[in-house]
Amino acid sequence: MTAKAPIRVLVVDDHAMLREGIRHVLAGAAFAVIGEAASGVEAVQQAALLKPDVVVLDISMPGGSGLHAVPAILERTPGVHILMLSVHEDLEYVLESVRAGAHGYLRKDSSPEELRTAVTTVHGGEAYFSPQVASQLADAVRTGASTETVARAPRASDVLTGREHEILVHIAQGKTNREIGGELGISTRTVEAHRDSLMRKLGIRTVAGLTRLALEQGLL
Numbered sequence: 001m002t003a004k005a006p007i008r009v010l011v012v013d014d015h016a017m018l019r020e021g022i023r024h025v026l027a028g029a030a031f032a033v034i035g036e037a038a039s040g041v042e043a044v045q046q047a048a049l050l051k052p053d054v055v056v057l058d059i060s061m062p063g064g065s066g067l068h069a070v071p072a073i074l075e076r077t078p079g080v081h082i083l084m085l086s087v088h089e090d091l092e093y094v095l096e097s098v099r100a101g102a103h104g105y106l107r108k109d110s111s112p113e114e115l116r117t118a119v120t121t122v123h124g125g126e127a128y129f130s131p132q133v134a135s136q137l138a139d140a141v142r143t144g145a146s147t148e149t150v151a152r153a154p155r156a157s158d159v160l161t162g163r164e165h166e167i168l169v170h171i172a173q174g175k176t177n178r179e180i181g182g183e184l185g186i187s188t189r190t191v192e193a194h195r196d197s198l199m200r201k202l203g204i205r206t207v208a209g210l211t212r213l214a215l216e217q218g219l220l
Contacts, residue, residue, distance in 0.1 A: 086105070
């Protein structure tokens with residue numbers, strides 16, 4: 001009997017240690033990690049070159065969200081399946097992933113067995129979502145709750161201070177409060193205060209919503 005071909009996987013994350021961890025988890029006859037990338041741009045290039053079956057793609061990376069790479073990967077690599085990997089479980093992130101064309105969404109704190117299950121599931125053409133994420137989706141469908149929309153948000157340039165505007169751009173680039181504080185020479189607590197203020201002014205409470213607003217208003 002002919003052995004079943006392994007699922008060919010491209011791992012995309014800006015942290016080398018996490019990529020190595022995923023490679024270790026997917027070691028075995030059922031999977032073959034055929035490449036790695038550290039950014040969305042590299043992911044598009046490597047996917048087109050290596051033609052993987054599944055791309056495990058981090059959402060938050062320097063230089064742009066992994067979400068931005070999804071359409072380009074799908075366009076240049078027909079037939080590939082994309083599994084988003086994130087520390088976030090905000091419904092807005094999940095919905096943005098689905099809209100972009102991703103086939104699944106997995107939290108980074110998921111177990112090794114769940115990662116293997118998720119990769120196998122999306123490779124088979126089915127959607128996979130972490131239990132916490134699936135529960136949120138079910139609640140949203142059941143209650144008919146609508147997610148926030150940047151269409152209702154005012155223009156950032158009209159309501160934000162110069163510092164808040166700077167921080168909004170950094171947030172949309174996927175940087176943490178600590179990274180933003182280091183680049184701007186201010187404390188993490190000050191960044192958090194500005195972040196709370198700009199979210200309140202814009203009426204947006206998630207990083208995914210802020211990222212979309214920054215894109216639509218030409219701030220990135």
